[in-house]
Amino acid sequence: MNRVILHVDMDAFFASVEEVDNPSLRGKPVAVAGPGQRTIITTASYAAREFGVRTGMALGQGLKLCPALVIVRCDHRKYSHVSAMIIDILESFTPLVEPYSVDEAFLDVTTDLNRFGGAETLGGRIKERIREETGLTCSVGIGPNKLLAKLVGGRRKPDGLSVLAPGDVRDLMESMPVGKLCGIGPETERRLGSMGISTCGQLGRFPLQILVREFGVLGHTLSRMGRGEEDSPVVPLGAGNEKVKSIGHSATLPRDVTDLVTARRVLLTLSEMVGRRARRHDCAGNRVTLTVRYRDFTTFSRQMTLAHPIRTTSRIYRSASAILDSVSIVRPIRLLGISLSHLRFGCLQGSLFPADREEDSLQGALDLINDRYGEFSAMYADQLPDLRGSNGIIPPSWRPRGVRRSV
């Protein structure tokens, strides 16, 4: 499936925050600078940029270019507070938000796009919300991956919105100077130039072997960048840094049960909830843990380690049921929980046999339906009588987001 990645870049972030805070600064050339006498400019407002004032410039040089330049001392606590507000806004659109820096973030909106009426509408709504709630403007770029989203977003600033369709990538890259790509700095640009490469089109066509000889492992990345290819996932806050260990769900049953048929039906729903979240976060795990709590609150867990990681609802369910079958249930069950751990992200081993592949595609189709029409729009028949009622298995607030909640 083609991904749709959205890049949000705040316009002259520090300076704009200061302008919102102190309206008298609006429209004036403003430079935010670090503390101390001999310091450099961290951000220049667009008014100041017209005078040639740039980020990284010494304060004195800025004043020389623009004598009317208003210098504001930077206040990082204020900026991180506003930054957190913006991330909150972005997370209200999708859980897949990766803060890239204090004023930039990537969103994976692949599955949310239809709900919001397409890329352009979604980009517009995000800009609108940020303006309403913080008074700030931002530029949004939408493309098939992070590299391209950032590239097209940077072409219309400030307050821009650009969408790059996958079909237009080749044309865009053909004449794009390599230095415009995020990740190619002046030194790399110079070395590429000495090899006769100045545009992305040339870079993408250049023999890989030579690039690898010249740049080592980076050669692979450069070659793909030249073609506008990049596949790093959007890693939500917490998912990358804190290393998610497991994905789990548990449910207190509407009434305590002893019969395994009812228990299995609950397991199926829990498997779907766990599997769906794993798939949404592009991970799979090869340890399944079943937690059982009896009426008297005694609780135990049993786990099964599989040879290969799984993430389809049916496989998770089969493993959880196998565990349930292997334990003797001695009292009425009050709660059941399933968790998937030993997670690995991205890259998934393909299946050799058509039957397994069909299972994977069926799961993909079900997920698409549920993305589009809401959770549990398509489900297993076994789930029917128990769902959406007052049994409490699926709380109305349940969403397949966040990987951290566990049993």
Add this chain to the structure above:
Amino acid sequence: MLAFSINREAFLQGLSRVQNIVEKKNTVPILSNVLIDGSGGNLKLVATDMEVGISGYLDGSMKSEGAVTVSARKLFEIIKELPPEAEVSLQVREGNISEITCGTSSFELKGLPAEDFPNLPSYEEENFLTLDAESFGEMIRKTIYAASTDETRYNLTGILLEMEDREGTNIVRMVATDGHRLAMVEREAKGSIRPGESVVIPRKSLNEVRRLLDEGNEGVEMDFQKQHGIFRKDSIVLTTRLIDMSFPSYQQVIPEENGTAATVDREGMISAIRRVSLLSSERSRAVKFTFSSSGITVFTNNPDLGAATESIPVTYEGEDMEVTFNARYMLDTLNSMTADDVILSLKDELSPCKIFQKDDKSYIAVIMPMRI
């Protein structure tokens, strides 16, 4: 009651054979025991976990007939600690207690009654077919690594053995797969076969057969019944329960010869993958292979660790292609081969890759790529 004496080395060799077979979980206590059976005048050791069973004769001097079962592990540990070439005596007394003496050492080992020990499946003498130990051992080695260890995919935890009469030539074929990769090997069988017959033998059992074969080069005889397989080498008989589930139709996943072929130096490729995969993710072991006419570039990138790349010379005339494989699968396959040059045949980055030795179609491995 049973009493005999025996050379320590002979006893130890017999006992070491049963160590892998006795049950370790101790759910049925007698299955952790070895049966020492001297009731028919000969001394026999028997062990089983109800899936695999082994029986073999011991060269000892019998003083009194009888039988007993004792902990296979404890007896092995005791005999192992005794001095080399020593003469060991074992005498059973009331209550299934075995007295073991050797020099000034003496042990009393509690046991369970021999009558409670399960019988191994019986077999008819005339049904056996023969394979030479070397080629059967090689067939096991070339397939067993690809079998599944996942108990939820029970039918894949076994290895398929099929017999075929191909225009007058007796062919034995073995196939293993874990759903992600597959290995198939064929050999000409000496002696008679039963064409059309096919069985699925548990992985653990074939591992034991392989250990037996490693002991010497004599041929191995085998016979398959409805639920059991029997392997015999010298006086040692190994019985195994067969997997009573159908094996997936493997022919459909072996790609036709329509892919582009890359010919590489096997050992060079192994070394390159081993080096580059040092930086692959420990869990996924993903390594990217870029095929082009100038060579295969092996590449791995791990956000937590770093990246590595290496180029391997290749004879390849297809279009440039990027395919990601689990490094372990590639290494398992390449290590199971012996030829200098191997051929990797690929259609595209999502289709299975077929690997075989140059000028040898009797061994084929198939590996499914990883999806990024």
